[in-house]
Amino acid sequence: MLNKVNREIPDEILKDKNYKPFETTEIGNPETTYVAHNVKVSQGNDKLVDSIKDVIAKVGLKDGMTISFHHHFREGDFVFNMVMQEIIDEGFKDLTLAPSSLTNVMNDMVIKAIKAGTVTHITSSGMRGSLGDFISHGGLKDPVVLRSHGNRARSIENGDIKIDVAFLGVPNSDAVGNANAIKGDAVFGSMGYSLMDAKYADKVVLLTDTIMPYPNTPASVKQTQVDYVVKVSKVGDPEKIGSGATRFTKDPKELKIAKTVNQVITHSPYFKDGFSFQTGSGGAALAVSRYLRESMIDKNIKASFALGGITKPTVDLLEEGLVNKILDVQDFDKGAAASMANNENQQEIDSSWYADPYNKGAAVNQLDVCILSALEIDTKFNVNVMTGSDGVLRGAIGGHQDAANAKLTIISAPLVRGRIATVVPDVTTVVTPGDSIDVLVTEVGIAINPRRKDLIEALKDVPGVPVYTIEELQKRAEAIVGKPEKLQFTDRPVALIEYRDGSLIDTVYQVKD
Amino acid sequence: MEIKHTALAGTLESSDVQITLSEGKGISIDLDSQVEKQFGKQIKKVVTDLLAKYEISDVKVHVVDKGALDCTIKARLIAAIQRATDTQNEQNWGVLE
Numbered sequence: 001m002l003n004k005v006n007r008e009i010p011d012e013i014l015k016d017k018n019y020k021p022f023e024t025t026e027i028g029n030p031e032t033t034y035v036a037h038n039v040k041v042s043q044g045n046d047k048l049v050d051s052i053k054d055v056i057a058k059v060g061l062k063d064g065m066t067i068s069f070h071h072h073f074r075e076g077d078f079v080f081n082m083v084m085q086e087i088i089d090e091g092f093k094d095l096t097l098a099p100s101s102l103t104n105v106m107n108d109m110v111i112k113a114i115k116a117g118t119v120t121h122i123t124s125s126g127m128r129g130s131l132g133d134f135i136s137h138g139g140l141k142d143p144v145v146l147r148s149h150g151n152r153a154r155s156i157e158n159g160d161i162k163i164d165v166a167f168l169g170v171p172n173s174d175a176v177g178n179a180n181a182i183k184g185d186a187v188f189g190s191m192g193y194s195l196m197d198a199k200y201a202d203k204v205v206l207l208t209d210t211i212m213p214y215p216n217t218p219a220s221v222k223q224t225q226v227d228y229v230v231k232v233s234k235v236g237d238p239e240k241i242g243s244g245a246t247r248f249t250k251d252p253k254e255l256k257i258a259k260t261v262n263q264v265i266t267h268s269p270y271f272k273d274g275f276s277f278q279t280g281s282g283g284a285a286l287a288v289s290r291y292l293r294e295s296m297i298d299k300n301i302k303a304s305f306a307l308g309g310i311t312k313p314t315v316d317l318l319e320e321g322l323v324n325k326i327l328d329v330q331d332f333d334k335g336a337a338a339s340m341a342n343n344e345n346q347q348e349i350d351s352s353w354y355a356d357p358y359n360k361g362a363a364v365n366q367l368d369v370c371i372l373s374a375l376e377i378d379t380k381f382n383v384n385v386m387t388g389s390d391g392v393l394r395g396a397i398g399g400h401q402d403a404a405n406a407k408l409t410i411i412s413a414p415l416v417r418g419r420i421a422t423v424v425p426d427v428t429t430v431v432t433p434g435d436s437i438d439v440l441v442t443e444v445g446i447a448i449n450p451r452r453k454d455l456i457e458a459l460k461d462v463p464g465v466p467v468y469t470i471e472e473l474q475k476r477a478e479a480i481v482g483k484p485e486k487l488q489f490t491d492r493p494v495a496l497i498e499y500r501d502g503s504l505i506d507t508v509y510q511v512k513d
Numbered sequence: 514m515e516i517k518h519t520a521l522a523g524t525l526e527s528s529d530v531q532i533t534l535s536e537g538k539g540i541s542i543d544l545d546s547q548v549e550k551q552f553g554k555q556i557k558k559v560v561t562d563l564l565a566k567y568e569i570s571d572v573k574v575h576v577v578d579k580g581a582l583d584c585t586i587k588a589r590l591i592a593a594i595q596r597a598t599d600t601q602n603e604q605n606w607g608v609l610e
């Protein structure tokens with residue numbers, strides 16, 4: 001059947017997997033029940049284990065179970081590959097892999113685990129590179145389930161994801177499992193996503209290269225949650241965990257977009273003392289924080305909080321007194337990770353607090369302004385951040401669907417990238433519905449969602465910011481690059497895109513080569 | 514026109530295209546493009562149309578495309594044709610629209 005964003009959702013998937021088709025971005029006030037998890041009581045005196053092999057035996061890993069990891073080490077992760085190799089070697093079968101996301105450094109090991117029959121189901125925020133290619137070519141029988149960070153929190157709470165064993169790498173821990181990510185060699189700052197696993201998994205295993213004296217504080221993960229602590233040689237490569245020093249883009253196109261984004265923000269009704277924002281990472285987003293800083297100083301406006309994945313430029317605003325608090329679920333660079341140890345106003349938040357649609361109110365619901373990127377955006381303002389122009393999986397939902405709840409959600413994207421149009425008649429894959437997108441900013445001008453008559457009025461006379469309809473921008477892109485041929489897919493689903501409330505918003509099919 | 518020797522034009526920078534022409538029987542186009550699925554046919558059409566205007570019927574064309582627009586493909590192909598036919602100093606204005 002067709003869902004509300006006009007995507008054909010196969011009836012057998014709705015039936016077999018018990019899905020509802022996507023209806024609306026409004027969450028409302030449904031009642032839900034959180035699941036409990038099993039606790040093996042311990043006095044905490046013999047949690048320290050020498051090897052991954054031993055801990056796998058101690059937690060009682062069995063065929064068919066669900067295991068989880070976090071992706072806070074990003075491209076510097078050693079833990080995933082170490083643990084997964086051992087699990088493959090021991091011949092486990094039919095596991096569900098439920099990490100917060102999958103980074104490139106994990107790709108080869110995931111493919112190996114699939115080929116060995118060790119992993120037969122995957123849920124993640126996204127995937128890219130060789131793994132995205134492998135899955136898009138039909139490498140896994142059961143479609144991958146892709147969820148936003150907020151939706152993963154929701155799914156863990158309500159039992160859609162029931163984690164049997166969580167393997168969580170940490171830069172430090174004491175022998176009973178008090179751990180944080182702000183001290184040690186491989187610091188990554190906020191433990192945001194992994195805090196859900198620590199709270200809800202039946203068995204929680206910490207892996208660390210640095211054992212601290214008891215009690216290790218501040219404790220992001222607490223001894224009450226942890227079954228075992230494994231000492232390994234190295235949990236991650238500090239050079240690859242976050243990008244190094246953040247450099248501002250010099251690309252004139254990105255700068256133009258960033259400047260326009262800033263103009264949209266400062267001319268919106270939300271730019272006033274006490275406003276809040278989320279910028280994300282990426283060249284244009286970083287440049288926005290520089291322009292925004294100038295505007296805030298000029299107008300003597302301070303922000304109440306900055307949210308989300310945090311970068312050094314955002315921390316600079318905090319230290320300068322332009323931002324009162326940072327709510328930090330993840331750190332994108334070293335500067336942001338390192339500053340968490342020193343800034344009491346840089347608050348670590350878990351992904352439920354950050355973005356979960358099914359709790360008693362998440363931080364995204366308090367958000368005024370949010371800047372997001374897009375691989376594609378269509379004339380209905382639907383956004384794709386998942387599949388490339390060739391139809392292959394190469395992205396992650398991340399917090400896209402969640403943060404798009406902001407009062408002013410801005411998509412910043414170039415009109416075209418090389419020969420590929422960004423503004424298209426229909427996105428390849430709908431990830432974030434157009435109903436939650438307010439303004440598209442490109443290098444040639446902006447388009448405002450027709451639903452937002454107030455913004456159309458507020459932004460109609462901003463100097464140097466021409467306003468177009470999104471259809472006009474789409475035609476303009478097509479005039480540059482031409483009309484592409486339609487992508488060819490088989491009828492076999494390889495990935496299911498959930499909306500943040502767990503309904504099905506789109507299906508990704510195997511590509512035809 | 515006749516291809517006299519192998520010649521190439523263009524670079525492998527993104528949004529550019531590198532076109533190599535060499536002697537061959539009939540027209541054969543070997544296309545390597547990141548956007549082949551969406552624009553492969555269009556790229557080949559631009560190449561064959563332009564070759565026809567130059568009345569070149571025997572050539573091996575190797576196209577390494579990095580997402581170039583049609584205007585770029587035409588410009589690089591014209592340069593490659595002039596080099597391969599030793600006609601750099603004899604502009605054929607008629608092929609330009």
